[in-house]
Amino acid sequence: MNNRYTHKCFVVLVSALLSVLVFSGCRGQKSTKPPIHLVLNMDNQEKFRAFGENTFYPDGRAMRPLIPGTVPRGHLNLNEAYYNGIIDSVFVNNPVKITPAIMTHGQDRFAIYCTVCHGALGDGNSIMKQKGFTPSPSYTDPRILGMKDGQIFDVITRGVRTMPAMSSQVPVADRWAIVAYVRALQKSGNASLQDVPPDKQGQLK
Numbered sequence: 700m701n702n703r704y705t706h707k708c709f710v711v712l713v714s715a716l717l718s719v720l721v722f723s724g725c726r727g728q729k730s731t732k733p734p735i736h737l738v739l740n741m742d743n744q745e746k747f748r749a750f751g752e753n754t755f756y757p758d759g760r761a762m763r764p765l766i767p768g769t770v771p772r773g774h775l776n777l778n779e780a781y782y783n784g785i786i787d788s789v790f791v792n793n794p795v796k797i798t799p800a801i802m803t804h805g806q807d808r809f810a811i812y813c814t815v816c817h818g819a820l821g822d823g824n825s826i827m828k829q830k831g832f833t834p835s836p837s838y839t840d841p842r843i844l845g846m847k848d849g850q851i852f853d854v855i856t857r858g859v860r861t862m863p864a865m866s867s868q869v870p871v872a873d874r875w876a877i878v879a880y881v882r883a884l885q886k887s888g889n890a891s892l893q894d895v896p897p898d899k900q901g902q903l904k
């Protein structure tokens with residue numbers, strides 16, 4: 700055997716041994732010691748955790764209470780009429796300008812969120828009534844006819860008696876569009892022949 704061959708053999712043997720060591724060290728072995736953390740960056744720093752104790756403050760809490768009046772970004776909602784439907788205990792009129800697009804949107808949202816209990820005409824004849832759920836009143840009930848827009852908005856937002864609150868499903872803009880559509884349902888539900896344009900009246904007879 701010449702010298703070069705021995706050298707080559709030695710290199711192959713050492714690298715085979717090394718790789719066995721390396722792989723057997725990483726695979727499937729449990730250790731109670733913390734993993735080796737070569738590059739520390741700034742991973743381990745002294746800090747206080749949320750809900751932890753911090754004796755620096757008189758109340759002993761690490762978390763600082765919010766300054767009174769703090770509002771999450773994007774939730775200032777200063778427009779009371781728009782966001783609450785009520786100002787100083789008085790329900791407002793629909794603050795949204797009613798356009799054909801708003802009405803179509805309201806119809807669309809009504810079909811998704813309200814029809815199941817109130818019926819497509821808002822008269823209370825719904826699938827939920829058929830299934831035995833508490834019947835909902837007709838929107839042409841004089842009491843509901845007399846409601847301000849803001850009160851209907853409030854009913855959608857907070858619910859009333861047996862009707863659930865829907866603010867988590869229906870965004871504010873959609874609620875106002877629905878209110879506009881409920882008004883249209885009340886008009887059409889209570890309409891007489893005189894409400895139909897003269898040139899269209901013939902089609903109804």
Ligand code: HEC
Pocket residue numbers: 809812813814815816817827833834835836843851854855859860861862863865869877878881
């Ligand atoms: C899960 C069924 C259900 C859904 C969904 C529902 N309602 Fe109602 N709603 C009711 C019931 C039941 C009542 C009657 C509540 C009562 O008087 O106990 C009611 C009552 C109402 C009233 C009259 C409130 C009053 O003071 O008498 C309005 C207005 C109304 N709903 C609008 C809506 C609108 C708009 C939607 C869709 C955004 C909607 N509801 C979705 C079940 C529902």
